[in-house]
Amino acid sequence: MSKVSLTVNGKAVTAEVEDRTLLVHLLRDHLNLTGTHVGCDTSQCGACIVHIDGRAVKSCTTLVGQANGANITTIEGISKGDELHPMQAAFRDNHGLQCGYCTPGMIMSAIDIVNRHHSSTGGDLDEETVRQELEGNICRCTGYHNIVKSVLDAASRMKVAQAAE
Ligand code: FES
Numbered sequence: 001m002s003k004v005s006l007t008v009n010g011k012a013v014t015a016e017v018e019d020r021t022l023l024v025h026l027l028r029d030h031l032n033l034t035g036t037h038v039g040c041d042t043s044q045c046g047a048c049i050v051h052i053d054g055r056a057v058k059s060c061t062t063l064v065g066q067a068n069g070a071n072i073t074t075i076e077g078i079s080k081g082d083e084l085h086p087m088q089a090a091f092r093d094n095h096g097l098q099c100g101y102c103t104p105g106m107i108m109s110a111i112d113i114v115n116r117h118h119s120s121t122g123g124d125l126d127e128e129t130v131r132q133e134l135e136g137n138i139c140r141c142t143g144y145h146n147i148v149k150s151v152l153d154a155a156s157r158m159k160v161a162q163a164a165e
């Protein structure tokens with residue numbers, strides 16, 4: 001057993017966990033943050049993606065001990081009260097989801113993609129890049145077209161929001 005301290009969605013969390021505990025299990029089973037999903041046992045689907053210190057990471061392949069001291073953000077932590085994150089709003093407006101199972105992981109990946117491309121290219125993100133970047137996220141429903149559309153739309157919304165800050 002090990003004692004870990006981390007910040008999850010802005011709140012300090014301390015837990016005593018077995019060394020083999022995965023971050024996704026701490027989030028879902030101990031903290032009741034069930035928006036982070038488990039969609040495979042082969043680290044392929046991306047349904048479990050959260051942010052660790054701002055970068056998208058598969059929480060099904062991260063031991064809690066590896067996240068000790070880190071800042072974790074889950075899908076539950078990205079809206080501001082009732083105001084959706086621009087990525088969530090873009091998925092809603094562009095029909096970027098059907099069953100929704102992959103959506104939390106898609107959205108957490110997509111925010112990281114847009115953030116990285118905003119800082120490296122000033123915000124220009126094209127369809128091919130989004131498709132390549134989302135290779136670690138599997139969706140069994142949508143055919144990806146509206147997901148890519150959502151990410152590109154959100155990239156514009158996030159650029160406008162950043163410019164206004
Ligand atoms: S549950 Fe993590 S990649 Fe599928």
Ligand code: FES
Binds near residue numbers: 138140
């Ligand atoms: S919306 Fe159903 S798996 Fe993606």
